[in-house]
Amino acid sequence: MAKITLNGRPVEAADGTLLIDVAKQAGVAIPHYCYHPALGNPGNCRMCLVEIKGAPKLMPSCRVRVADGMVVSTESPAVAAAQSGELELHLVNHPLDCPVCDQSGECGLQDYYMSIGRYKSSMVEDKRHFEKRKPVGPRVMLDQERCIACTRCVRFLAEVSKTHELGMFGRGHQERIDLAPGKTLDNPYSGNVVDICPVGALTDRDFRYQVRVWYLDRSDTVCPGCSRGCAISLHTSTQRPWHNGARRAARIKPRFNPEVNGYWICDEGRYSYKALDRDRLGKVLKLKPSRAELSWDAAFSEVSSRVKGLLEDHGPQSLAVVASGALSNEDWRSFKKLFVDSWKLVNFAFDPAPDQAGEEDALLRRRDKVPNLKGGAALGFGDQIKSLPWESLAHSIEAGRIKGLYVVDRDLFGVWGAKTPGLLEGLELVVFQGPWKGSTGDLAHYRLPATAWAEEDGGFTNFEGRSQGYRAALPPVGDAQPDWRIFEGLLAGLRAGRAE
Amino acid sequence: MAVTVRPVTRPERDLAVQVYIVEVLKGLGVTFRHFFVNLGRHAAALAGVKAAPGAVTIQYPEDPPALGGRARTRHRILRRSDGSPRCTACLLCETICPARCIRITAEDSPAVVIEKRAKTFEIDLGLCVFCGNCVEACPVDAIRMDTGDLDIPAMDRRSMIWDLEKLMRDG
Ligand code: SF4
Numbered sequence: 001m002a003k004i005t006l007n008g009r010p011v012e013a014a015d016g017t018l019l020i021d022v023a024k025q026a027g028v029a030i031p032h033y034c035y036h037p038a039l040g041n042p043g044n045c046r047m048c049l050v051e052i053k054g055a056p057k058l059m060p061s062c063r064v065r066v067a068d069g070m071v072v073s074t075e076s077p078a079v080a081a082a083q084s085g086e087l088e089l090h091l092v093n094h095p096l097d098c099p100v101c102d103q104s105g106e107c108g109l110q111d112y113y114m115s116i117g118r119y120k121s122s123m124v125e126d127k128r129h130f131e132k133r134k135p136v137g138p139r140v141m142l143d144q145e146r147c148i149a150c151t152r153c154v155r156f157l158a159e160v161s162k163t164h165e166l167g168m169f170g171r172g173h174q175e176r177i178d179l180a181p182g183k184t185l186d187n188p189y190s191g192n193v194v195d196i197c198p199v200g201a202l203t204d205r206d207f208r209y210q211v212r213v214w215y216l217d218r219s220d221t222v223c224p225g226c227s228r229g230c231a232i233s234l235h236t237s238t239q240r241p242w243h244n245g246a247r248r249a250a251r252i253k254p255r256f257n258p259e260v261n262g263y264w265i266c267d268e269g270r271y272s273y274k275a276l277d278r279d280r281l282g283k284v285l286k287l288k289p290s291r292a293e294l295s296w297d298a299a300f301s302e303v304s305s306r307v308k309g310l311l312e313d314h315g316p317q318s319l320a321v322v323a324s325g326a327l328s329n330e331d332w333r334s335f336k337k338l339f340v341d342s343w344k345l346v347n348f349a350f351d352p353a354p355d356q357a358g359e360e361d362a363l364l365r366r367r368d369k370v371p372n373l374k375g376g377a378a379l380g381f382g383d384q385i386k387s388l389p390w391e392s393l394a395h396s397i398e399a400g401r402i403k404g405l406y407v408v409d410r411d412l413f414g415v416w417g418a419k420t421p422g423l424l425e426g427l428e429l430v431v432f433q434g435p436w437k438g439s440t441g442d443l444a445h446y447r448l449p450a451t452a453w454a455e456e457d458g459g460f461t462n463f464e465g466r467s468q469g470y471r472a473a474l475p476p477v478g479d480a481q482p483d484w485r486i487f488e489g490l491l492a493g494l495r496a497g498r499a500e
Numbered sequence: 501m502a503v504t505v506r507p508v509t510r511p512e513r514d515l516a517v518q519v520y521i522v523e524v525l526k527g528l529g530v531t532f533r534h535f536f537v538n539l540g541r542h543a544a545a546l547a548g549v550k551a552a553p554g555a556v557t558i559q560y561p562e563d564p565p566a567l568g569g570r571a572r573t574r575h576r577i578l579r580r581s582d583g584s585p586r587c588t589a590c591l592l593c594e595t596i597c598p599a600r601c602i603r604i605t606a607e608d609s610p611a612v613v614i615e616k617r618a619k620t621f622e623i624d625l626g627l628c629v630f631c632g633n634c635v636e637a638c639p640v641d642a643i644r645m646d647t648g649d650l651d652i653p654a655m656d657r658r659s660m661i662w663d664l665e666k667l668m669r670d671g
């Protein structure tokens with residue numbers, strides 16, 4: 001342990017910790033651009049200068065490790081003058097096009113100018129000109145003029161994604177970020193460079209001009225994109241519907257979780273928010289034999305009595321349940337209560353392959369593109385209760401052994417392809433429950449709208465068995481209810497049916 | 501910006517004020533003074549007295565109102581020299597507007613140096629409180645309230661929403 005004095009206050013820190021981190025833990029924010037805890041400390045931005053007693057000049061706190069007895073000041077007049085001077089140097093060639101810059105409102109230059117800058121610029125010379133608005137990849141836009149040459153993006157692409165698309169080219173006045181010859185910034189983690197760029201040099205092409213950041217509401221939640229369960233923040237824009245193309249969800253940003261995803265998320269997860277405002281279900285519908293809108297109560301009692309009839313006539317083998325790992329822990333619990341404990345069903349299919357499996361890599365992405373298979377496994381789904389192979393489920397339907405299907409948020413066209421309608425049309429009862437419209441839902445007798453993860457409180461258990469809670473960021477669409485409520489409603493409907 | 505406060509001392513409520521009668525009569529006095537002055541002027545004007553200025557009341561809308569040079573009137577969006585709107589869709593006016601009556605969506609400008617421009621720009625003049633904050637907020641002097649035009653009533657609310665094309669007519 002090292003005992004140091006920070007701004008006159010005694011602070012203890014583990015030996016060898018960087019001074020900038022020690023200060024942060026003690027609640028003293030030292031301005032910085034180039035230093036990032038996950039990307040090292042080249043010390044090129046010179047913003048983090050502090051005064052250390054006995055040192056002949058100011059020291060960059062991201063390059064200095066604490067030593068016992070250090071006396072540090074982060075607020076002396078010399079430090080303030082140096083930091084403000086450094087900022088002025090960063091802005092010498094900066095275009096200052098904040099009004100049209102997407103970073104405006106969450107920009108390191110704006111923030112530090114207001115907190116430590118506020119100088120009168122001594123620049124009278126013309127600013128240098130580079131390429132503005134250069135698409136460096138399908139998801140990222142580069143403005144070379146706005147870059148402050150902190151090299152965070154270069155280090156991310158060298159050390160984390162290991163794809164080396166961007167580099168620093170030229171020297172001195174001509175130094176700028178650009179694509180390495182022949183490369184495109186299209187790796188599956190490319191969106192992260194936008195998050196770590198402290199200024200508006202790298203912006204997200206998808207989010208570009210959609211909504212200014214000060215209109216966004218931020219909710220901490222968990223990414224539903226794969227079984228990693230990255231910690232994310234979902235940003236929504238609901239007050240002004242003409243922004244963001246009338247969509248409610250505007251973007252996803254990673255949230256630091258050292259145990260799961262560190263500082264990063266993958267691009268698939270980053271843009272998964274788009275589904276929240278596309279093809280959503282909001283009405284409780286009976287589609288066959290004729291289309292009618294139902295109240296939830298009517299749907300609960302109709303569906304449960306239809307199921308009861310089916311089970312009485314043909315036994316619990318005759319109804320199969322299709323599910324996916326998109327259910328939350330809470331949903332899985334009620335799922336089990338309804339289908340296993342109450343209806344005593346035995347045929348379940350929830351294997352993520354083929355439609356919910358995809359690419360994986362060593363960094364974050366996992367093969368299973370659903371967040372919560374582990375939540376089901378904790379209740380025995382996958383263990384005592386095995387997922388039926390899809391082909392044998394199809395055979396049983398064709399052979400007439402299975403007469404009803406309860407589908408929870410899964411598009412069977414992804415599994416069975418073109419033969420799906422043929423399979424479903426022969427069934428006596430098909431119930432579809434889920435947040436999204438889809439061809440499967442259209443073929444059902446009953447279509448029940450469920451909330452998506454962003455519209456409910458819940459928890460996902462990731463592939464390592466770590467449960468993470470999330471909160472609703474948006475109100476439900478139409479009459480949609482969380483899956484677990486629908487299961488509980490059906491349970492109650494069944495009980496009421498029995499009491500008759 | 502610091503908020504400046506000017507303390508105002510309330511006038512004393514003495515007995516004459518508290519019985520009301522006196523104050524009511526004073527008020528009526530003003531009304532009747534205007535009545536008789538106007539009556540006299542009308543009569544004089546009718547009788548052909550050249551110097552008589554007629555009534556002091558402005559006959560709006562037949563007579564245009566005499567506005568001060570700094571009066572805030574209906575907005576306009578200014579043009580660049582090539583005729584395109586000067587607005588860069590920064591949304592600062594929309595953000596400052598206390599009536600929330602400005603609605604802007606943005607798109608890429610074909611010119612790289614301009615970067616961004618308004619795809620749609622609407623002001624709901626039926627909601628606007630004519631505070632002028634939007635004009636103050638604009639970093640590129642793209643919006644002004646100097647048209648002198650206050651004739652914006654319409655038969656329905658929808659037609660009081662002015663779009664970019666209408667706002668640029670006198671830009
Ligand atoms: S990067 Fe920051 S300072 Fe530069 S134009 Fe954008 S918002 Fe303004």
Ligand code: SF4
Pocket residue numbers: 146147148149150151152153154177196197198199201202
């Ligand atoms: S583009 Fe952004 S992250 Fe990359 S060096 Fe420039 S300022 Fe830093």
Ligand code: SF4
Pocket residue numbers: 593596597598599600601602623627628629630631632633634635
């Ligand atoms: S004058 Fe005031 S209320 Fe009217 S549009 Fe401008 S900011 Fe809004």
Ligand code: SF4
Pocket residue numbers: 586587588589590591592593594604634637638639640641642643
């Ligand atoms: S403040 Fe000016 S430039 Fe910005 S959106 Fe409004 S009119 Fe356009």
